[in-house]
Amino acid sequence: MKTVYIDCFGILYGKVGFSLMGIFDSHKKKDAWRFPSGKGLTLNGINAAGIDTFSDVPVDSITREGIQNSLDARDSAANGPVVVSFSASTIASAAIPGITQLKSKTLPAIRDKWASSETAMAFFDTYESVIEAETVPVLKISDFNTKGLAEKNWQSLIFVAGDSVKDDEASAGSKGIGKFAPFAASNLRMVFYHTISENEGERSIGVSQLVSYDTKTAGEVTQGPAYFSAGLSGSQYQPMQDTVPFKIDRKVSQFGTDLFVVGFKNDTDWQDLIKMSVLSNFLISIWTGELEVQIEDEIINRDRLPILFAYFKKIEKENKGKRNAFKVTEDFKDAFRAFQVLTNSDLKQLALPGEMVETYDFIDSAQDAHLLLALLEDTNRKILQTRKSGMKINYKNHISGSINFFGVFQATGQKLNKFLKDIENASHDDWYVDRIVDRKKKATARQFLKDLTRFYKTAVNDTFAIKNTVEMDAFQLDGVLIANGEQQAATEDRSANLEQKVANLKIKKYTQIARTN
Structure with a gap:
């Protein structure tokens, strides 16, 4: 639809299509x-x-x-x-x-x-x-x-x-x-x-x-x-x-x-820089089908994610140790870990705990957010935090020091998103309670972020700790048995050697000769 104007004679004219603007060129602003x-x-x-x-x-x-x-x-x-x-x-x-x-x-x-x-x-x-x-x-x-x-x-x-x-x-x-x-x-x-x-x-x-x-x-x-x-x-x-x-x-x-x-x-690498930025910042938006990106003739959508991650992993390998070569970022590496979670056959999905739903009036139900977790071999134990749009906010760490997991958290509830947006900083890469002026609301926000972190830790421990403990105990037991066996064998060897040395021991009598000056 175009903006339509009416002149003093009641005649319609517009910027596009039929126009009588030429009549009024002297009044046209440049x-x-x-x-x-x-x-x-x-x-x-x-x-x-x-x-x-x-x-x-x-x-x-x-x-x-x-x-x-x-x-x-x-x-x-x-x-x-x-x-x-x-x-x-x-x-x-x-x-x-x-x-x-x-x-x-x-x-x-x-x-x-x-x-x-x-x-x-x-x-x-x-x-x-x-x-x-x-x-x-x-x-x-x-x-x-x-x-x-x-x-x-x-x-x-x-x-x-x-x-x-x-x-x-x-x-x-x-x-x-x-x-x-x-x-x-x-x-x-x-x-x-x-x-x-x-x-x-x-x-x-x-x-x-x-x-x-x-x-x-x-x-x-x-x-x-x-x-x-x-x-x-x-x-x-x-x-x-x-x-x-x-x-x-x-x-x-x-x-x-x-x-x-x-x-x-x-920059000569501008296309790769944009691709890497898209994967690092909008992985969830792409994965859920909310977003598709085209860079020149190349499409980034859910189906092409494996190809693109493989492409950058190849670049990372080829450029390792080279000076001034294109390097993948740490954010990209974390995005790849998040992608591995999304495609993991043993993926675990958890909703918000009932206690949080009952405590906070900006959470309508446990389905207002979800947490995806998986065990990975190459991991740094973080959780990707996102909101409804799927854009990355940041990665939450210090969740577990022993369980090799990685996770994705997405808040999808409308009121929960509004709350998180209000405490988001200008760079959209963290949630800060100090943005809130009202003391009561600030206290609520501070407690919510603590409860959210507690939810992460509990979910990781409850989901993986028992399995990891069994594996760890078995591993540690094997180590103890091996250590005990080796120690016993070493003791037996030392005893045998000692007996052999004692058997070969000869006592000789030495006469001390006085030293003269």
């Missing part, structure tokens, strides 16, 4: 980079906290945060899993929207403002080398079977920092930090968004997270972020009039969002 500015604003430098959070591992970050956003935007009316695709291409640098403005006005102004900052100047040097090149790399991330960005989601993603509006209160994310991950993966800190939703139709906008600089108006500075937009309407920057200059592989009736990272930091 797309350009718009830098919000004012007096007394706090200067934004190059080390923006939101972006720096994801700068160490930008490809992993953009994969995790991008897929999380797509899972949160799932269209319940669509059949099949949420599909997220990653593909890279290049465009002519001259085709970057507003490139002339950036070269002639923006870059000189920010260089002048931050001339004394070595870090900033290094970034601007890279920025300039990218836009002066003949072509620029672009990473496209598209999702399907999603709802696209409705107005409230559009506002939250594009214009709001430190918060995120989600339709599902048990969604994977809501802290508003992950939206900065794509900018960390861009040498230009430039991202274009294109979306199609049911009520708002099709729209696009560009966002550039740069730095503050002085404007021509005395005392005014820019805020930092810029928007490639048709201009302000009231206090809001409007979508672009023209379409984005990138390839879009969706029909107008196909809801979803496309994100274009312009100036993509395309």
Whole structure:
């Protein structure tokens, strides 16, 4: 559905299809980079906290945060899993929207403002080398079977920092930090968004997270972020009039969002890095059929998991001991252990204990979560903790020091997910009770996490301890019998040798001769 306008004569016209916009060209606003500015604003430098959070591992970050956003935007009316695709291409640098403005006005102004900052100047040097090149790399991330960005989601993603509006209160994310991950993966800190939703139709906008600089108006500075937009309407920057200059592989009736990272930091191993990140962070989402990922022409779904894990295990073996070679991460190794649990023929599945259901009002039944356990040969005795979306939160350890198990915990209940999301940190990799302000709720959360850990330990011990004890006792008994046998044999040997020595003993009498000086 397209946004439809009515002119003063009552004639319908739209951006797509039949149009009378040419009549009003003189009133049409031109797309350009718009830098919000004012007096007394706090200067934004190059080390923006939101972006720096994801700068160490930008490809992993953009994969995790991008897929999380797509899972949160799932269209319940669509059949099949949420599909997220990653593909890279290049465009002519001259085709970057507003490139002339950036070269002639923006870059000189920010260089002048931050001339004394070595870090900033290094970034601007890279920025300039990218836009002066003949072509620029672009990473496209598209999702399907999603709802696209409705107005409230559009506002939250594009214009709001430190918060995120989600339709599902048990969604994977809501802290508003992950939206900065794509900018960390861009040498230009430039991202274009294109979306199609049911009520708002099709729209696009560009966002550039740069730095503050002085404007021509005395005392005014820019805020930092810029928007490639048709201009302000009231206090809001409007979508672009023209379409984005990138390839879009969706029909107008196909809801979803496309994100274009312009100036993509395309490491030579970027495809493998994304694959490994998907397996490490979304194994459960893939396994349960909630998610399918496409990286160029390769599909990641449940059926292909064995092939992909074997591929990376082969890489790990081939690159062992090599310097500067592609290495698999510890998270990937743990994900492989979790996969072994899921495919284990002796898998044990446990529901929440009745005591927890009775104690906490955010747990409706024992089926609001499940714990999967299995014994493994190569294990580090951890439990993968996830919520409803299947995205990895973290691995819980210190469960058992002797039982060679590995486990997967997934909270699926709606209210339980809401509770866990509320105590989740901004990086979505741990649950912290200190996020709660209310003292009573904080005490409840602290006790819940203790009870959850107690549940893990009890489940592992009750499920495996007896079997392990029998095996251990048998092993230890064998060791004792062998040790006793060896000790007895050694004693007998020593006795025989002693008897032989005694039998051969001869007593000789020595006369001491006085020594003379």
